[in-house]
Amino acid sequence: LVSSYLKFRLMEDAQKVFDELPERDDSVLWNALVIGYSQNFRFEDALRVFSKMREEGVSLSNHTVTGVLSACTVLADLDNGRSIHGLAVKTGSDSDIVVSNALIDMYGKSKCLEEAISIFEAMYERDIFTWNSVLCVHDYCGDHDG
Numbered sequence: 001l002v003s004s005y006l007k008f009r010l011m012e013d014a015q016k017v018f019d020e021l022p023e024r025d026d027s028v029l030w031n032a033l034v035i036g037y038s039q040n041f042r043f044e045d046a047l048r049v050f051s052k053m054r055e056e057g058v059s060l061s062n063h064t065v066t067g068v069l070s071a072c073t074v075l076a077d078l079d080n081g082r083s084i085h086g087l088a089v090k091t092g093s094d095s096d097i098v099v100s101n102a103l104i105d106m107y108g109k110s111k112c113l114e115e116a117i118s119i120f121e122a123m124y125e126r127d128i129f130t131w132n133s134v135l136c137v138h139d140y141c142g143d144h145d146g
Contacts, residue, residue: 002029006036011045027059035067043071047080060087062096069102078110094119101129108137 002021005014018024018033030053037046050068053060065088072081085103088094094103100123107116116137123130138144 003032006032009036009040011036011040011042024056025058027061030056030058031061031064034064038067038071041074043074046071047075047077054087060091060093062093062099065091065093065096065099066102069099069106073102073106073109076110078106078112081106081110095124097123097125097127097130101127101133104130104133104137108133108140111141113137113141113143 002014002017005011005017014033014036018029021029024030030049034046034050034053037043037049046068050064050071053064065084068084069081072078072084085094085106088099088103093099100119103119104116107113107119116134120126120130120134
């Protein structure tokens with residue numbers, strides 16, 4: 001039922017059903033809720049649910065990490081983004097190409113060129129989004145020769 005509400009962007013209904021569940025240890029539902037909020041531009045809510053998810057010890061997916069990094073990017077919440085980066089390193093999510101791309105984007109839009117480039121250089125795999133992100137980071141940070 002939660003997934004159906006999320007599919008139709010009925011976030012309040014999804015949250016209400018989720019809150020009424022007797023057992024909320026299903027990481028798939030938590031992850032879906034975080035991602036749903038992020039995809040619906042409700043970034044503060046995505047971070048709120050993510051924080052509660054962490055308090056309850058629910059395991060993360062790479063998609064969840066990407067969703068909350070996007071929220072941090074939009075909200076210009078570099079401190080929280082750095083914490084999530086640390087969590088991604090601990091869980092190994094930082095080796096995922098999509099998570100790495102989200103980290104590059106977050107650091108770049110925060111004008112943290114060195115951090116963005118460090119992530120880029122540590123990547124084993126790169127795709128078109130990686131290269132575009134790095135080019136945008138250089139441009140955004142005013143490094144047109146990078």
